[in-house]
Amino acid sequence: MTRTPVNVTVTGAAGQIGYALLFRIASGQLLGADVPVKLNLLEIPQGLKAAEGTAMELDDCAFPLLQGIDITDDPNVAFDGANVALLVGARPRTKGMERGDLLEANGGIFKPQGKAINDHAADDIKVLVVGNPANTNALIAQAAAPDVPAERFTAMTRLDHNRALSQLSKKTGVPVSEITKLTIWGNHSATQYPDVFHAEVAGKNAAEAVNDEQWLAETFIPTVAKRGAAIIEARGASSAASAANAAIDHVFTWVNGTPAGDWTSAGVVSDGSYGVPEGLISSFPVTAKDGKFEIVQGLEINEFSRARIDASVKELEEEREAVRGLGLI
Ligand SMILES: NC(=O)c1ccc[n+]([C@@H]2O[C@H](COP(=O)([O-])OP(=O)(O)OC[C@H]3O[C@@H](n4cnc5c(N)ncnc54)[C@H](O)[C@@H]3O)[C@@H](O)[C@H]2O)c1
Numbered sequence: 272m273t274r275t276p277v278n279v280t281v282t283g284a285a286g287q288i289g290y291a292l293l294f295r296i297a298s299g300q301l302l303g304a305d306v307p308v309k310l311n312l313l314e315i316p317q318g319l320k321a322a323e324g325t326a327m328e329l330d331d332c333a334f335p336l337l338q339g340i341d342i343t344d345d346p347n348v349a350f351d352g353a354n355v356a357l358l359v360g361a362r363p364r365t366k367g368m369e370r371g372d373l374l375e376a377n378g379g380i381f382k383p384q385g386k387a388i389n390d391h392a393a394d395d396i397k398v399l400v401v402g403n404p405a406n407t408n409a410l411i412a413q414a415a416a417p418d419v420p421a422e423r424f425t426a427m428t429r430l431d432h433n434r435a436l437s438q439l440s441k442k443t444g445v446p447v448s449e450i451t452k453l454t455i456w457g458n459h460s461a462t463q464y465p466d467v468f469h470a471e472v473a474g475k476n477a478a479e480a481v482n483d484e485q486w487l488a489e490t491f492i493p494t495v496a497k498r499g500a501a502i503i504e505a506r507g508a509s510s511a512a513s514a515a516n517a518a519i520d521h522v523f524t525w526v527n528g529t530p531a532g533d534w535t536s537a538g539v540v541s542d543g544s545y546g547v548p549e550g551l552i553s554s555f556p557v558t559a560k561d562g563k564f565e566i567v568q569g570l571e572i573n574e575f576s577r578a579r580i581d582a583s584v585k586e587l588e589e590e591r592e593a594v595r596g597l598g599l600i
């Protein structure tokens with residue numbers, strides 16, 4: 272193989288999402304079946320041994336596209352020459368921790384990682400933040416990387432998008448492959464707003480096809496928004512394979528584009544569209560073309576949607592104020 276490999280950096284490589292993610296990257300599902308990859312794994316010192324074990328297993332798969340694996344606990348090394356960075360490692364909320372404590376602990380992770388990306392990554396770096404609180408962690412990393420175009424920092428709401436697709440498919444009996452133009456707005460949190468008003472189910476408007484506003488308000492929206500907590504309750508651990516799958520979908524779409532006539536959802540830097548304050552990293556309907564996400568413009572936002580988008584955006588503004596107060600941005 273002569274093509275230069277794409278450098279993919281994964282943080283939190285020894286965690287449960289890392290374990291579900293790395294084999295899929297190495298097999299070609301992140302970037303394409305003909306794109307060689309080199310993996311750079313970042314862990315904290317306590318995670319290095321487990322990351323080495325995962326690297327041994329990756330070796331044992333003899334993936335034809337995998338051109339090397341480096342493991343380090345130094346962000347400056349991990350992001351050196353990175354073309355794609357998946358920021359998965361984060362500080363989980365533990366008992367007695369307030370939101371401010373969580374933001375502060377994660378600031379200690381995402382600020383130096385943003386700076387390392389700024390100083391060492393390749394010019395075409397694309398960053399996806401998975402670690403929670405994903406939108407605000409992405410904002411912290413982005414603010415620490417003033418030399419990197421802000422739009423290269425994104426936060427993952429594709430898992431929420433996929434969850435919404437699946438719930439709508441179950442309700443309507445139409446396969447997910449025939450559902451388009453669904454949107455997740457706002458924060459990757461319980462305030463997120465899954466919007467079906469512009470979605471199409473087998474070519475018909477989804478809200479009309481469902482024709483049940485009570486189901487939308489009382490079942491669909493809370494089921495999607497609280498799915499993460501429901502998985503934790505059922506599994507005793509947070510979503511891992513589905514989160515890894517969504518990360519693969521997010522980057523594959525970013526690099527390879529959205530299909531004609533459809534869009535997806537991603538947390539991207541707001542340009543002020545739909546009244547979302549500029550600079551916030553908020554989920555929007557987005558298309559991807561030539562390696563760039565673009566916010567879908569001109570959608571009519573009804574009252575039902577407006578209130579819910581505003582509530583989630585308000586939460587993002589509060590998180591931004593909190594990290595500003597902590598000197599993280
Ligand atoms: N955006 C989403 O849709 C979504 C979905 C699922 C999970 N998540 C979040 O993803 C994150 C990871 O989940 P997980 O289940 O893999 O957690 P995990 O605890 O299994 O793994 C996290 C890993 O990150 C490592 N880590 C911690 N700090 C690090 C640092 N500074 N640098 C490098 N590595 C570091 C830890 O050692 C650990 O191995 C969590 O914050 C979780 O809430 C987000």
Ligand SMILES: O=C(O)C[C@H](O)C(=O)O
Binds near residue numbers: 499510
């Ligand atoms: O909800 C969580 O805490 C985990 C994750 O963000 C998820 O959506 O599954």
